[in-house]
Amino acid sequence: MGDSLKRLLQRLIRRIPTQMLKLTLEKWGRLTKAQQQSMDFTQPKWVLTERLLGICEENEWTVKHITELEMIYVMDNPNQGMWNAFQLIDPEDDFQSVELMKFKEQFKYHLGELVKHVSVKMKKHTDEAVWIRIAWGDSFSRPNHLKPTYVVHQLQAPYVYVTSLTLKQKPLLSQALILATRYQALKDANLSGRNLTAIRDLLMRQYQQVFPTRYPSPLAEKNETVSNTHIEREQAMFAANRHRMSCEAFGDGTLPQLQSVVYKLETKFRDHTNKTMSEREEPFRCVVKFASTNILESLRHCASSGIVSTPVTPLLSSIPLKGKNYFVITDNGPGPSSQKRQPQS
Incomplete structure (x- = not known):
């Protein structure tokens, strides 16, 4: 057994939790019945790893x-890395949905033309998505299987989800996908997260839709001194209004599980006490990031509980409406609305 193969198997077994290892190996189906029975999954991970290394050499x-084993594990447990969403745009005039076999053939061919040494493995998931594992090499080195890129694409939809992709590899993958799917461009959807299902549901609108009112009205606050019963009734009314407005912005069902939202500010600095910054021609730049285990649920709770004001600002409600969690905020051009700042696509 070569050192590279040994390291690949060792690294993979370390990734797979012990309680999931048995089921993953069974799905793989490469062990004989006797070899399966020889595996004692109550033993420490290093003992199991040594046993599998021996079986690997025995079975050649x-x-x-x-x-193949790695793909089975990753497909069953996709939330292990950071996924970035991309959108295929401008299909060719005679465009028709590409068949799976033709897509496989075209993608492998075009990527092989762009990269001298590359390893591509594809597998169709039960949800009809095509999973692609790419081990990259170059003109001088063989494919590095320890740092693969994973790509998920449903042939009937113009969206692609990618994890572990470097800037150098991005244009190569983009061109191969464009040629294989017969679109003309691949653009960043400005949506990322660790939960693949969440970012797919946002882009595909596969969750309870958000239906904001056209003319939301701000909440009226009163400071009248009334009896406790009236206070409770009024507070209940305010709470109900806040809940309604939060649901108008984010929906009232289960929300896709995103971990963060990023706002990149490129605006003029406005502060009459700081002329040095205010008179700068260059815009003021900074990045604001909100993070949570479920950022949409957190924002909805903040709105319904009164932590943030209602109606919910478009800066927040744009996340589910536009299916993005990365925004660039700039000053609008001259005109009546020049003082307004809105998230840009």
């Missing part, structure tokens, strides 16, 4: 077999 497994 190759990199192809180990990457």
Whole structure:
């Protein structure tokens, strides 16, 4: 067994939790019945790893077999890395949805033309999505299977989800996808997160839709001295209004689980006490990031509980409406609305 194959298997087994290892190996189906029975999953992970290394040498497994095992684990547990969403745009005039076999053939061919040494493995998921594992090499080195890129694409939808992609690899993947799907461009959807299902649901609108009112009215606050019963009734009314407005912005069902939202500010600095900054021609730039285990749920709770004002600002409600969690905020051009700042696409 080569050192590279040994490291690949060792690294993969370390990634798979012990309680999931048995089921993953069964799905893989490469172990004989006797070999399965020889595996004691109550033993420490290092003992199991040594046993699998021995079976690997005994069965003469190759990199192809180990990457197959890795794909099974990653497809069953996709929320292990940061996923970035992209959108295919401008389909060709005679565009028709590409068949799976033709897509596989075209993608492998075009990527192989762009990269001398590259390894591509594809597998169709039960939800009809095509999962692609890419191990990148270059003109001088063989494919690095320890740092693969994963790509998920549903052929009937113009969206692609990618994890572990470098800036150098991005244009290569983009061109291969464009040629294989018969679109003309691939653009960043400005949506990312660790939960693949969440970002897919946002883009595909596969969750309870948000239906904001056209003319939301701000909440009226009163400071009248009234009896406790009236105070409770009024507070209940305010709470109900806040809840309604938060639901208008984010919906009232289960929300896709995003971990963050980022606002990149490129605006003029306005402060009459600081002329040095205010008179600068260059815009003031900074980045604001909100993070949570479920940022949409957190924002909805903040609105309904009164932590943030209602109606919910478009800066927040744009997340589910536009299916994005990365925004660039700039000053509008001259005109009546020049003082307003809105998230840009």
